[in-house]
Structures are given as C-alpha cells and as structure tokens.
Amino acid sequence: MSINRRRFITATTASAAALGINITETGNARAQDPYEPADKGRIAKLFNKGEQHVLPGWAFRPSKGSPLRIVPHTLRPSRTDTWENLSGGVFHQSTVAPFSQVGNDQVPIGKVMHGIAVEWNGNMIGGNLKYDHDQKTWSPANSSWEAMRERVRPETTDEYGIGDLGNWGKFGNGPENSAPADAKDSLVRCYKVEMFEKMLPVVPSFPPTLFYTYQGMVPGPTFRFRHGMPAVVRFQNHLQTEVSIHHHGGHNPTHADGFPSFYALQGESRDYLYPNILPLRINKEGLSELDFGEGQSTTWYHDHGLDATAFNVMRGLSGFALWFDEIELKLIRQGVLPGLGAISSFDSDLEREAGLLEAAWKSFKEVNPKSYWSKRHQLAKKNLPDPEEKPGVEFDRFYREVETPYFNPYDxxxxxxxxxxxxxxxxxxxxxxxxxxxxxxxxxxxxxxxxxxxxxxxxxxxxxxxxxxxxxxxxxxxxxxxxxxxxxxxxxxxxxxxxxxxxxxxxxxxxxxxxxxxxxxxxxxxxxxxxxxxxxxxxxxxxxxxxxxxxxxxxxxxxxxxxxxxxxxxxxxxxxxxxxxxKLAEDAGDPNVFPLPFELDDQNPVVRQMIATGQIPPSLFxxxxxxxxxxxxxxxxxxxxxxTRDMGEGPDATIDENTILRPRHAIVDEDVMAVREFIFERGKGAWMVNSRFYDPTISNASAIIGIKGQKFEVPSGQPNTPPTLKPSLSYAEEWIFRNGGGGWWHPIHVHLEGHQLVGYEKDFEADGLVGADGLLGAQGQAQMTGLPDWEQLVSTYGLDPLILGKPTIDPTLIDLRDTLIGKRHLSQLIASQKELRTWLPSAGIPLTPSQEKTLGEDWNLQSYRMVLEWFDSFSPDDQNRIGRWSLEQFYREEMDKEPKFRILLDRPSSGAALFETILGKFGNRLLGVPATVRAILDGLRKLRLQWAGDAIGNHDTQALGPNTIARVRMRFRTWSGPLAFHCHNVEHEDMRMMCNFEPTMSGRVDEVNRHDPNINPAARTHGQDVTDLLTNPSAIGEMPWESIDGFPSYRLEEKPVPGKDVGKARDPMIPSRRPSKTSKP
Amino acid sequence: MNPFPLWNPPETKVPRRPKRSDLFANVQVTNQFGDSFRFHEDLIQGKAVIINTMFTVCRGSCPGTSETLQRLRQPLSKLLGKRVTILSLTIDPLVDRTVELLNYADNYGAGKPADHKTCDWFFLNASIENTEILRRSLGFYDLDNKVDQDISRHASLLLFGNDVYDRWSTSPTQVRDGLIFEPLRRILGSTFEERFGISNQATSKQPRS
The missing domain is CATH 2.60.40.420 (Cupredoxins -  blue copper proteins)
Known part of the structure; x- marks a missing residue:
C-alpha cells in the first residue's frame, strides 16, 4: 500500500525471524495484510495453547527501554483545596477551574457534559437523606456539602480514638499526628484522568501494542486515597467507545460507582466524586459510629460499560486505587506492616498545605536519617528531575517515585x-x-x-x-x-x-x-x-x-x-x-468434588477425623x-x-500470625432483615440471573420473599401483584448465590458494600447426588449398590408418595432444583402453565395482561416463581381454595426447626439441608444408603468455613464454584442505588449475567411499603428510560439533571477540549482528541 | 461503496489495527435471492451488521427472534437506513436452501429485495463445512459438545457490530425490544443522535433542557 507498509513488513519479518517464525511459507497473502483471511488459521492458533507452562525464551528477561514500570505511577492531584474554595459552596455555581493547569481545562467541577454525582444537587429522590441524630430517623436534606457531611457524621468515636472522620477532610488528628485538624479542614483532591489509545511496547521484539489507557499507562495510574478526604476525578474519554468507570470495592454514590449505563460519552468528560467516607454502623448503645471494619485497603478501578466491559478491560482499562486510613497508617508507622515507617505513612502534599512540611521533615529525619530521606527532601525542595525518570512518562502528571504520598518501596x-x-x-x-x-x-x-x-x-x-x-x-x-x-x-x-x-x-x-x-x-x-x-x-x-x-x-x-x-x-x-x-469431570458433574474458591486448611480437624475413622476414603477426593x-x-x-542479600533501609516489619490488623463486626442472624436468592445460570446461549437477562431499568433485588420474623402480608385491595421490598439502607440482608450448573465458575461481585461469607455449600441437587425430589438422585444412586427403586421405597417404607412421585410436568421445562413444595404442588395442581392460565381465572383469580402473557409462553423458572409468589399474595381463602397449605403441612413442620429468617425463604436452599431433613425424618428407614455416602454428605455439610480465612474477612467478590451455594450477608449503607451486582467473568457480565439493586430508606420492617420494582426514574441513566426510545422517540435519552438549574452546558463547541486530532482515530461526528500536552500543576 | 460517506479512512503509518472481525471466516455464502457473497469481505468489512443463527423449521426460539428482527427492522431503517444489514445464517444448510430461505424470509417481510429506505435482511446459506467454520468464528457455539451438536438448542443471540469503528456486542433476543434496540443503536450508530438519541438540538450551542 505504501512505503510505510513495506517498512512494517520488513520490521515484522525481522522480529518474526527472531522468534523463529517462518513467515515466507504462506505466500503473499500475509505480506499484504497480517489479518488477511488466508491468515486466519494462524490467528486462531494463538487462542489455543494447551501447553500453558511452556513460555517463550524471552520470559523473565528485563525489558529494557519500556516506559512500563512494574509498579504503576501514582497520579498527582492537579489541585488540593477546600470544597468551599473549589465550588463556591455550590458546585454548579462554581467558577473555579481546578484542572486549569492540566491541559488548560477551564471547566469548573460539575460543569462537564456529564456533570457530577447527581446526589450532590439534592434533587434525587431517596438519594439525599439526612440522619436526624435526635429523632434517630432519616429525612430529606438540603444539598449542601455540610448536609452531606452531616449525613454520615458518627455520633461517637470508637475504641481507636480516631475522631470525627465523618467530618470529611478533618483527618489525621490522631495522637501521633501533630497537625491540627482545622488546618486541613475539608480538603478535596482533584485529579484528571484522560483515556486515550496508546501504542506501548510490551514485548521488546514485537511491534508496539495498541492499548486503551488511562493516562497512557497500562495498568492505569494508581490512586492513593486517604479515608475521610474526598476526591473529584475528571475522567475524559478520548476513546471510540463509551465508558463507565467502576471503582471496584469503593463505597460510592451510584453516579460515581460506574453503573453500567452511566456513561462518559466519546469526547466528553464526567466528574466522579468519591467521598471516601467510611459507612456508619450502630453500636451496642444504639449510637452510630464509623465502621472501621469497612475501611478499604486495596481497591481497583476498571471499565464497566454496558455489554462492552470485557473488551474494554481486555484492552487495558484497569488500575489500582489504594486507600489509607488511620488504622492502616498506624500499622505502617509502627513498623508492623512493611514500609518505611513514618515516611510510608506521610503525605507531603497535605503537610505542605498545612504549612507543616519543614517540621514534619525534621521529625522524620530524626526517625530515619538514611540517605533516602535527604534525597527525597532535596528533590522536593529543588524540584530536580528524578534520576529514575523514564522516557514516556509525564512526571508533571505523576509523582516521582520518592515524592509519592505513603511512598512504600516494600509494598x-x-x-x-x-x-x-x-x-x-x-x-x-x-x-x-x-x-x-x-x-x-x-x-x-x-x-x-x-x-x-x-x-x-x-x-x-x-x-x-x-x-x-x-x-x-x-x-x-x-x-x-x-x-x-x-x-x-x-x-x-x-x-x-x-x-x-x-x-x-x-x-x-x-x-x-x-x-x-x-x-x-x-x-x-x-x-x-x-x-x-x-x-x-x-x-x-x-x-x-x-x-x-x-x-x-x-x-x-x-x-x-x-x-x-x-x-x-x-x-x-x-x-x-x-x-x-x-478433578472436575468434563461436564463438571462429578459429585465428589467440592470446589472451594478459597483455602481450606489441611489440618481441618473434622476432615482429619473423618479420614481417620474411615468415614471418608481419601480416594473419593x-x-x-x-x-x-x-x-x-x-x-x-x-x-x-x-x-539480594541487602536488607534495604529501615527495620523489617514485625507482622506475624498473632498481629491484630483490623476489627470486623460480624452480621449475626438477628441483624438479617431479609433473605433473597439469586441463581446464576446459562440460558439461551447467554447468561441469566433468576432466569432473567439484565435490564438496566429495573431493580432486581426487590421481590420480597420475607422480612424479619414474619411472612410478608400484602395490603388488602391489591391481591394479585407480588409484593416488593427493596434493600433498606442501614439494614443487613442475607443473599444466597446459587450456581445454576454446567461447570462454570461465577465470581459474584456486589457493588457498594463488602459482604461476609456465612455459608458455602455443595449443591447436592445440582450435582445429581440428591435428586429433584429430595432423595438420592442419579449420581447418588450410581454410587450405591442395592438401593431399591423409588416405587419400592414407597411401598416398603411408606414414604410420602408426593415427595417421591414423579413430576407430571416435563422436567426439562422447569427448574427442578427449586422448591420441593413447589414441585409437589404444581405437579399435582396443574399439568402445564397453559392450564394454569385458564384455571386461575376460572377459580376467580383475575390475571393481568402481563401475567397472562408470561403464562402464555413456555414454562420457565420466571413464570414458575411468579406463580409461587402469587400464592403468597393471595388471601387465605384463595389459598385454601387452591389447596396449597394442606399440601404444605409436612414441609412447614420441618422448616420450623430452622432459624426464623430461613423460613421466610420458604424453600430449602440447598440439597444438603433438604437431604438432612429427609434423613432426619426417615433416616432409619433409608437403610439402603451406604454409610460412606451419608458420611460425605454430613461431613461436607459441616465443613463450613470455620477454618477458612474467607470466613473472617469481608469480600466484594464471592466465587461460586460449579454446583455450589454461597450465603453472604451485607449491610446496605449511605448510598441509594441503582447499583449492580454481577458475575465478574466479564464475558458473562456482558452477556447479561447482572442485576441491579437499589437500597432505599423507606423499606424498614416497621413501614413496609410497596416499592416500585423499577429503578428510581430520577436515578436512571439519562433521566429517562433510554430503552424506551423505540416506542417513544421523543424521549430523548440525555440527562436533564446535567443542566440542572439551567447552568450553561459546556459543550465541546464552546469549550473544546484542547489539543489536536488523533489522525487515525478521526471521526467527524464524535470528536476524539488526544489529551493535551500537560503543564505542571 | 463506502457506507459511511463522512468517514474517510485515514492514512496510517503503522499497519491497520487488528479488528474483532478479522477472526470472522470469509466463506462463500448465498442469500435467499441466490446472490453469492464472501462473508467477511462483502458483508462485514466496513459495514454495520446484525447477525443471528436460525433454521427454518425451528419450533423454538427462531420464530421469536425473526419476529423481533422484523419489528426492529423498521425503526432501525429509519435511524440508520441502508447502512446496516441483517444477516440470518442458517445452521441447517442441507434443509434450508435458497427456496426454503426465501419462503421463510417472506414470512418476515424479507421475501423481496429491500427498497432504498429499508435495510437489507439476508438469510444466508453456506456449505455444511463452511457453516460450521463460520458459526464457530462468530462465536455461535457451546462448549458442551452435546448442546453444540443439537441445533434445536442453539443460542438465540444477536451479534451486532460496526466494523468501521470496530465496536461489537451481543445481546440475547428474549428480552423486550427496547433492551435490544438500545445497544443496537449504540453500537451500530455513528453519531450521538444515532447512538444515544441526543438530538441535533441538544448537541448545538443551546443549553439543553
């Protein structure tokens, strides 16, 4: 095509030759274009590497000349100031341009097209509430910064004596930090991150690789956040794709959380406000205090754009965000965690703001008089270039290594x-x-x-x-x-x-x-x-x-x-x-495998006991x-x-197995307000949760199964609509994640809050070890010898034929792993969904059009669930008419033995529990069950998490191995939704294995309301349901809140993002620009 | 013909970047009118497409998917005109010859070549071997061999993309139309208006309301 193409061919030929690849064999096709059809076979081969342990010869050789460093640079804030100075008190009246020194960006905070988190302008319904400390209630608040602070102000300090961290910015008045709190009141850090394409050399002998980057780096620049100190990050999108930046592990309002469809559009910016606050918890005295157990350490940020996440993340959009709070800084300062002691718990920028820099330096010099410190001092003082500076990295946008806040070479x-x-x-x-x-x-x-x-x-x-x-x-x-x-x-x-x-x-x-x-x-x-x-x-x-x-x-x-x-x-x-x-069989149905997504201690006493007594033959595992x-x-x-033999500077860390690191407040049974269940499964070639594909406009975790201590009663007058209850702010729930089978692993990530694992069980039904009827299934039978068939069991032992009865519904059409009672009931009552469709109206129960439509389709889990939920919503008379309760009697008796909140689940959530129930009632009569099988089931059931570290900490992503059930508990606090939870196999996520939840204030146990199962319209993507554009073309899908109060919209035409066009990314409609060359902040 | 007249491929100094569609097979396919194409060269390169798999005697998801596409075709044509093409690939190529495809297409309003306002909808047939290659290269397969070989359990997915911008996405079809239409226009469109429904009014200097 051109001389450049030829040059390229020469270069690639040379590099390919160096790699031992013969590229002349395949003829001209490749020479024309490395992606020509004739070459597809070569590309396809790259995806299939069975021998992953075989590495190229250049592995583990230092990559010289690469601007990539093994530890990503820390982004330097372009301005650190008080909120009042930055915003003039109200963000949309601001005239201050905190990013002016970064590419001459004159646009004040919140005035970019996508604005700033809508929660901050006070117009979001349910999202802006104030906690009244006297009345102990929440009420709508005004939108001021002060009100926002007030909302999360703790009533008491905790045992750490850290002080009023909730009063944002007033950090660091702990005993070991001499800085007066007032001097640094309400400091906000402003960062700007541009996203653009960049060619980066990854393998020295390969041509450079095209990445989507945050600020030209892969991984993106590291944020170092201080708890209690808010940050505003302006993400500017110069990519060809719309993006949404998710702060994974953060506790942020929805518009800064990276909800999948809250995009930063091409050529536009979005201001993300990270309040960086700890949530509040209610202590034993009933007072709210900071929940230090939720103080993050290692979080990351990555793209979360709807149905494009996998591709965008694969292209390079991810980076670290490290957090420091008083507890962790104290551990570093005292040399418990690795670091340079005082230096690694120190942020020179903040000290400079407070005018304490010299004093601080002096004090550190006494602590650590090594050469490192004077070098850092000199550099910072004279602003000398860092000798470690690498080409390609703009150091006015990043800290030089030694200047980095909380700089820690051992981390x-x-x-x-x-x-x-x-x-x-x-x-x-x-x-x-x-x-x-x-x-x-x-x-x-x-x-x-x-x-x-x-x-x-x-x-x-x-x-x-x-x-x-x-x-x-x-x-x-x-x-x-x-x-x-x-x-x-x-x-x-x-x-x-x-x-x-x-x-x-x-x-x-x-x-x-x-x-x-x-x-x-x-x-x-x-x-x-x-x-x-x-x-x-x-x-x-x-x-x-x-x-x-x-x-x-x-x-x-x-x-x-x-x-x-x-x-x-x-x-x-x-x-x-x-x-x-x-050990998983090809189709992952091997019931002997208990795939633990965490470490199980080999010294587990239960396991050892079981092996020692011959209960478990080790070969089974x-x-x-x-x-x-x-x-x-x-x-x-x-x-x-x-x-190296060199020990480096500073004393070694003192941490050992007995060190106390961070408190944790377990969520106990009594705290659990509601239980919800989610099944993650494959369907129609894509991925479903509870038999639904993701819909960004609905709030999925809203259908209520039950609330604490009571079955949910539907208000009269609306008998046929399933009641809904969204998660309630400041209350805890237990969520049951269930793997729908097929051998896939699904790491389930819940936004907003960390969750605590309380149970991880094998789903014996899904394995076929326990059948759909609650007794041993095909796999279980296969392992047993001499067990009579089901009919024989019935006649011999007098078991309830309803339990053992074969379903009259085609078992492939409904999820047989659902409730026992449901299957029994439905198999008796109706032969098919269509029958139900005619039967219900004839029984005097009217159907809404949507219900009728659902029932008109093939059986699926959704309609099945809907039916079950209807039964709950019917009046007792109707229920009697339908005849559910008499059939349910046995089941209820058994389930009453469970803790109360489990009853509300109205279904045994695991085959193991069900199996136990059956065994408990009929155990004596199930003589044919080999002891080995029973021992395995018993043992596995007991193998909860007492010995696994996962049980003692918080997580934000819970892996769900094949055919397993995880029970997690979490508190919902501070921010209402919409927020997402989803499978973090990002291909599954993109193919709709995702749900929304929307914590609200009005769903407490004493004021059960009927919630709209839709995402709060005021909180939606663009203010309106963008998916409605098909039927309502006049509903323009842009966000009215972005021009709230009529403040001028800073369009590109008026305030262009400075810089030149990127030639190869040119697009006449959607401008894509290279971010400007930056100047010093 | 360049379907995006406003977009001129820039001169590049490096080889063009790889595209997702590079992996798509370039096999010979025939549409319901008997026209032959090379799949990648003629139907994908530089175009915006919606691709699904089907077979004419399907009693499962295919009729629903085809109905959905028929419903979406009109608003899509209104929005993007001839710049988008719908490609329905039969995965039962022995049965679904040109005539069968034409009859099937006729049920869904694609029995005649589309007029100048309506986007093309091609029902494609390839040889058995090529169908297999093409289907795999497009990602319409299941890792479980049993499921994969059973055409009645094929995925009901729409693969859609704009090769010009190298933007591709996939959507299940059994959701409400709005949920399909939103990503379709977002991925296939070229302007803010096409992608997100931001009107020219909104993108002008006037403050938006």
Whole structure:
C-alpha cells in the first residue's frame, strides 16, 4: 500500500525471524495484510495453547527501554483545596477551574457534559437523606456539602480514638499526628484522568501494542486515597467507545460507582466524586459510629460499560486505587506492616498545605536519617528531575517515585492479566470463546509479560489482583531449582518447568502470610502455602524474602551473583473460560468434588477425623490434597523475584500470625432483615440471573420473599401483584448465590458494600447426588449398590408418595432444583402453565395482561416463581381454595426447626439441608444408603468455613464454584442505588449475567411499603428510560439533571477540549482528541 | 461503496489495527435471492451488521427472534437506513436452501429485495463445512459438545457490530425490544443522535433542557 507498509513488513519479518517464525511459507497473502483471511488459521492458533507452562525464551528477561514500570505511577492531584474554595459552596455555581493547569481545562467541577454525582444537587429522590441524630430517623436534606457531611457524621468515636472522620477532610488528628485538624479542614483532591489509545511496547521484539489507557499507562495510574478526604476525578474519554468507570470495592454514590449505563460519552468528560467516607454502623448503645471494619485497603478501578466491559478491560482499562486510613497508617508507622515507617505513612502534599512540611521533615529525619530521606527532601525542595525518570512518562502528571504520598518501596500492587498477543503484529487479539470467557496465553503482570523484580531481603507486602477476564489462578511460590525452567529443545527457544508431582507441590511451596482478601484486611494474618484468586479478587499477602533468602543460602541455591531466585507460579488447570478443570469431570458433574474458591486448611480437624475413622476414603477426593482441586504438575511461571542479600533501609516489619490488623463486626442472624436468592445460570446461549437477562431499568433485588420474623402480608385491595421490598439502607440482608450448573465458575461481585461469607455449600441437587425430589438422585444412586427403586421405597417404607412421585410436568421445562413444595404442588395442581392460565381465572383469580402473557409462553423458572409468589399474595381463602397449605403441612413442620429468617425463604436452599431433613425424618428407614455416602454428605455439610480465612474477612467478590451455594450477608449503607451486582467473568457480565439493586430508606420492617420494582426514574441513566426510545422517540435519552438549574452546558463547541486530532482515530461526528500536552500543576 | 460517506479512512503509518472481525471466516455464502457473497469481505468489512443463527423449521426460539428482527427492522431503517444489514445464517444448510430461505424470509417481510429506505435482511446459506467454520468464528457455539451438536438448542443471540469503528456486542433476543434496540443503536450508530438519541438540538450551542 505504501512505503510505510513495506517498512512494517520488513520490521515484522525481522522480529518474526527472531522468534523463529517462518513467515515466507504462506505466500503473499500475509505480506499484504497480517489479518488477511488466508491468515486466519494462524490467528486462531494463538487462542489455543494447551501447553500453558511452556513460555517463550524471552520470559523473565528485563525489558529494557519500556516506559512500563512494574509498579504503576501514582497520579498527582492537579489541585488540593477546600470544597468551599473549589465550588463556591455550590458546585454548579462554581467558577473555579481546578484542572486549569492540566491541559488548560477551564471547566469548573460539575460543569462537564456529564456533570457530577447527581446526589450532590439534592434533587434525587431517596438519594439525599439526612440522619436526624435526635429523632434517630432519616429525612430529606438540603444539598449542601455540610448536609452531606452531616449525613454520615458518627455520633461517637470508637475504641481507636480516631475522631470525627465523618467530618470529611478533618483527618489525621490522631495522637501521633501533630497537625491540627482545622488546618486541613475539608480538603478535596482533584485529579484528571484522560483515556486515550496508546501504542506501548510490551514485548521488546514485537511491534508496539495498541492499548486503551488511562493516562497512557497500562495498568492505569494508581490512586492513593486517604479515608475521610474526598476526591473529584475528571475522567475524559478520548476513546471510540463509551465508558463507565467502576471503582471496584469503593463505597460510592451510584453516579460515581460506574453503573453500567452511566456513561462518559466519546469526547466528553464526567466528574466522579468519591467521598471516601467510611459507612456508619450502630453500636451496642444504639449510637452510630464509623465502621472501621469497612475501611478499604486495596481497591481497583476498571471499565464497566454496558455489554462492552470485557473488551474494554481486555484492552487495558484497569488500575489500582489504594486507600489509607488511620488504622492502616498506624500499622505502617509502627513498623508492623512493611514500609518505611513514618515516611510510608506521610503525605507531603497535605503537610505542605498545612504549612507543616519543614517540621514534619525534621521529625522524620530524626526517625530515619538514611540517605533516602535527604534525597527525597532535596528533590522536593529543588524540584530536580528524578534520576529514575523514564522516557514516556509525564512526571508533571505523576509523582516521582520518592515524592509519592505513603511512598512504600516494600509494598507492591501487582495485577495479573492474561492476553493473546500476536507476535507478528504485536497486537492483542480478542475472542470471547462463545461468551464463556477470554483466556490468554501471555501473562502480564502490571502490563509486563513475565517480569523479573529485584527485591531486598526483608518482608514485602504484595497486593495481588486477578484482573483477567476469565482466568482463575492458584498461586504458589517456588524456588528456582524446584521450578527448574529449562529449554524445551524446540527451535523457537521456548522454556518449560520441571514436572512436579502433586504430592511434592505443597511441600515445595514457600510459606507466606495472607493478611486480606479483596478490599479489606483480615482481623489477623493466616499462614498459607498457596492462594486461590478468582477474577477481580485481591489477595493481600506478606512475603518474608529474608526467610526465603536464608533458606536458599542454606540449601546452596544462590545464583552466580549471590542472589536467591524464586518464582510465583500458577498451578490452576484451566483451558477455557468455563473455569478450572482438574478433578472436575468434563461436564463438571462429578459429585465428589467440592470446589472451594478459597483455602481450606489441611489440618481441618473434622476432615482429619473423618479420614481417620474411615468415614471418608481419601480416594473419593482424588489424588490432590483434600478439598483442593487438582493442580498442574508443570506450573505456569508468572513472575521472578530476585532477592539480594541487602536488607534495604529501615527495620523489617514485625507482622506475624498473632498481629491484630483490623476489627470486623460480624452480621449475626438477628441483624438479617431479609433473605433473597439469586441463581446464576446459562440460558439461551447467554447468561441469566433468576432466569432473567439484565435490564438496566429495573431493580432486581426487590421481590420480597420475607422480612424479619414474619411472612410478608400484602395490603388488602391489591391481591394479585407480588409484593416488593427493596434493600433498606442501614439494614443487613442475607443473599444466597446459587450456581445454576454446567461447570462454570461465577465470581459474584456486589457493588457498594463488602459482604461476609456465612455459608458455602455443595449443591447436592445440582450435582445429581440428591435428586429433584429430595432423595438420592442419579449420581447418588450410581454410587450405591442395592438401593431399591423409588416405587419400592414407597411401598416398603411408606414414604410420602408426593415427595417421591414423579413430576407430571416435563422436567426439562422447569427448574427442578427449586422448591420441593413447589414441585409437589404444581405437579399435582396443574399439568402445564397453559392450564394454569385458564384455571386461575376460572377459580376467580383475575390475571393481568402481563401475567397472562408470561403464562402464555413456555414454562420457565420466571413464570414458575411468579406463580409461587402469587400464592403468597393471595388471601387465605384463595389459598385454601387452591389447596396449597394442606399440601404444605409436612414441609412447614420441618422448616420450623430452622432459624426464623430461613423460613421466610420458604424453600430449602440447598440439597444438603433438604437431604438432612429427609434423613432426619426417615433416616432409619433409608437403610439402603451406604454409610460412606451419608458420611460425605454430613461431613461436607459441616465443613463450613470455620477454618477458612474467607470466613473472617469481608469480600466484594464471592466465587461460586460449579454446583455450589454461597450465603453472604451485607449491610446496605449511605448510598441509594441503582447499583449492580454481577458475575465478574466479564464475558458473562456482558452477556447479561447482572442485576441491579437499589437500597432505599423507606423499606424498614416497621413501614413496609410497596416499592416500585423499577429503578428510581430520577436515578436512571439519562433521566429517562433510554430503552424506551423505540416506542417513544421523543424521549430523548440525555440527562436533564446535567443542566440542572439551567447552568450553561459546556459543550465541546464552546469549550473544546484542547489539543489536536488523533489522525487515525478521526471521526467527524464524535470528536476524539488526544489529551493535551500537560503543564505542571 | 463506502457506507459511511463522512468517514474517510485515514492514512496510517503503522499497519491497520487488528479488528474483532478479522477472526470472522470469509466463506462463500448465498442469500435467499441466490446472490453469492464472501462473508467477511462483502458483508462485514466496513459495514454495520446484525447477525443471528436460525433454521427454518425451528419450533423454538427462531420464530421469536425473526419476529423481533422484523419489528426492529423498521425503526432501525429509519435511524440508520441502508447502512446496516441483517444477516440470518442458517445452521441447517442441507434443509434450508435458497427456496426454503426465501419462503421463510417472506414470512418476515424479507421475501423481496429491500427498497432504498429499508435495510437489507439476508438469510444466508453456506456449505455444511463452511457453516460450521463460520458459526464457530462468530462465536455461535457451546462448549458442551452435546448442546453444540443439537441445533434445536442453539443460542438465540444477536451479534451486532460496526466494523468501521470496530465496536461489537451481543445481546440475547428474549428480552423486550427496547433492551435490544438500545445497544443496537449504540453500537451500530455513528453519531450521538444515532447512538444515544441526543438530538441535533441538544448537541448545538443551546443549553439543553
């Protein structure tokens, strides 16, 4: 085509030759265009890499000349000021341009097209409420900043004596910080992040790779947030795609949370306001106090655009956001957590604002007189260029390393992502694998493939994040001799590890301390040898490189330079987006497998007891350690740590297994206000929750099953509408996540709040171990010998034939794993849905048109549920007429033994519970059940989480292994919705495995209202239902609230985003611009 | 012909970036009128398309999907005109020959070539082997081989994209029309008005109400 094309071909030929790829064979087609159809076979091959442990020869070689650094830079705020100065008190009257020094952006906060979180202008219904401390009630508040602060003001300080953190900005008046609170009152940090495409060299020998970037970096720049100190982030979108930035793990109002359809459109900006506040909890005295158990440490941000998340994240849109609060800073300051003590708990910008910089420096100099500190002091004072400065990084937008707030060389955030990179073109290729999930063959750690990191002989904190689309990791640390990377002998120069027998793997793995999961630190550290990391999960760990170095030295394993070498490896056998294989059978129906998405202690006394007494033959669990899935015998190496003998500056961290890290307030049974159940399943080639596809306009968690202590009574006069109740702010709920089967793993992420895991069970029904009728099913039977068939059971033991009766409905058409009572009932009452459709009106129960329509379709779980819910809403007379309650008697008797709130669920949620019920009632008569099977069921049921660290901390993403049920509890606080919860296999999420919830104030137990099951119109995407444009074309889908009070809309035509066109991204309609060259803030 | 006359492919100094559609097979397909195309070259490159799989004797989701597409075709044509093409690929190519496809298409108002205002709707047939290749390259398959081989359990999905902007998305069809139409216009459209329903009025200098 042009000379440039030829040049490119020459270059790629050279690089391909270096990689041992012969590109001349296939003839001219490739020479014309590397993506020509004739070449499709080559591209397709890149997606299928069975031998993932075989790495290219260049792995673990330092990548010179790359502007990517292993630890992403921290973004520098363009302005730090009080809210009053920034906004003039009311944001939409502001004239201050806090981003003026970043690309001459003169637009004040909140005046960009997409504005700022709507909650802040006081017009959002239900979203802006004030807590009246005297009356202990919530009421609508005005929109002032002060009112917003007041809303989350704690009544009391807690045992930490930290003070009034809820009064935002007045942080740091703890005992060890001399700064007076008033001096730094209400400081707000303003950041600007531009999103644009950038070619970045990933593999030195490949052509540069095109990424979607936050500020030109992959991963995006790191935010370092201080709890109690709000931040405004202006995200400016120069990409060709609309985006929505989700702060994963944050506690933010919906418009700053990244709701899937709250876009920042192409060429436009959106101002995200992160209040960075802790939620309140009610203590024993009934007073509200800050919930330090919810103080985040490691969060991340990534794109959450509706049905494009997977592609956008795959293209590079993700980054870290680290948080610091008084508890964590104290641990760092005191040298418990790794760091430079006082230096790593210090933010020079804030001290400068307060005029305390010199004094602070002096005090630190006494603490730590090492060279590091004077270097930092000199740099900051004279503004010298950092000798470590790399080309391609704009240091006026980022902190130089030593200036970084809370700078900590012993704290490494590492995001693990897998990609398919075409060696010929250097470009990332994408294929969702039929919407199962994108799996890559090139492992990127912080955007660098197979990096090598040099570390000192001391304790480090690693914050690991699985940022992959669909890959699940089991991570271990092995020394170089055990791993034994060696050439495969193939002409491409590839390398592979030793074959490590599974029984040796655990013994060869290095110890570490796990201190947290997801955003939150655990109350105490737990010793581990491996960890399992699902998509979007984070693992906070402490690695003692000193101990590892000593071990290597003792074993004579130091390398020629006198360094110890260790590798972080992945041993999870996963070959497609469905999830790990291993002991799972091909169709994942193997009932012997209890796939734990977390670590189970091998010393678990119950398990040991069961093995010792012969209750469980170990062989039933396969070859691997009990409760674990099989691991690869040739691990996939990810990152190489080179440990020098040098200990580095400052004393080593003192953390050990007995350290107390962070309080946690468990949600007990009495706190649970409502129970909801969600089934995550495949349907129609896409992904469903409770048999529905995602709809951004409805609030899914609204249908009520029951509320605390009572069955929900429908107000009279509206008998035929299912009652709804949205989650209530400041109350707790238990949600049951149930895997709908098929062998897929679904990591379920709930926005807004961390949740606590209270149960993780095998779904025996889904496995077929327990049949749909509650007794042993096909799989269970297959394991037993001599068990009589069902008819015989009935006649022999006199079991209720209704329980054992074969359903008269085609079992493929309804979800047989649903309620026992429902199936019994329906199978007796109706032969089909269409019959019901005629039967109900004839029984005097009118149908609404929508109900009639639903019933007119084929049977599905949704209509089935609808029927069940109707029964609850009928008057007792109607119910008697229908005859439900008499049939239900047996079931009710059994369920009354459960805790009260479980009754409200009105269904046994797991096969195990059901099995137990049956066994309890008829156990003596079920003589044919082999003891082994019963022991397994009993044992597994008891294996809750007492020994797993996951039970003691908060999470924001709960993995749901194949055929499992997770029960999580969470409190909903501070912000009303809409907010999303979804599967974090992002391909599943894009294919509609997502739901909304919308906490409100008016749904408390004493004032049960009928809630509109739709998303609050005032909180919707664009102020209106954009999906209504088809029938109502006059409903223009833009957001009226963005020009609220008629303040002038800063359109691009009036206030263009400065800069030049990006030629190759040119678009006449939707301007896409390169962000301006920046100047110093 | 460039269906996006306002958009001129820029001169590039590096090879063009890879596109999602690069993976789509470029096999020979025939529509219900007997016209032959190379799938990738003639129907995908530089175009906006909606793709689904079907077979004419389907008693499951196909009739519903086809009805949905028929309903959406009118507003879509109004919005995007001839710039979008609907492609329905039969996954039962032995049975669904040109005649069968034409008869089927006629049921849904696509029995005659579309007029100048209405977007084309092609029902495509390829050889058995090519159908398999094409279906896999488009992502219309199931990892479970049993499900995959049973055409009555095929996915009822719409794959739609705008190759010019390399924007692709997929939607299940068994949701209300609005939920399909919203991503369709967002992905297929070129302007704010087409994508998000922001009128010219709104994008002008007038403050929006």
């Amino acid at each position: 490494l955030p590492l995001v693990l992502q897998d990609r398919v990179i075409d060696p010929l073109t250097g470009q990332i290729l994408y294929d969702s694998d039929g919407h199962n999930g994108y799996i890559g063959n090139t492992q990127l750690i912080n955007g660098v493939p197979w990096p090598e990191i040099q570390v000192k002989s001391r304790k480090y904190r690693l914050r690991l994040l699985d940022g992959s689309n669909a890959r699940i990791y089991r991570l271990r640390f092995l020394d170089k001799d055990t791993l034994g990377l060696h050439p495969t002998g193939k002409p491409d120069g590839s390398i592979e590890p030793n074959r490590i027998p599974e029984d040796r793997l655990e013994g060869s793995s290095m110890d570490f301390l796990r201190i947290g999961k997801d955003s939150w630190l655990w109350p105490t550290p737990q010793k581990r040898k491996s960890l399992l990391l699902n998509m979007a999960n984070r693992a906070d760990i402490i690695v003692d490189f000193k101990a590892w170095f000593d071990a290597a030295e003792r074993a004579g394993r130091l390398n020629a330079d006198g360094h110890a070498e260790y590798y972080m490896v992945n041993t999870m056998p996963q070959f497609d987006g469905r999830g790990p294989k291993g 396969g070859e691997g350690p009990l409760g674990r899935m099989r691991e690869l015998d040739q691990p996939i190496a990810l990152i190489k740590f080179v440990i």
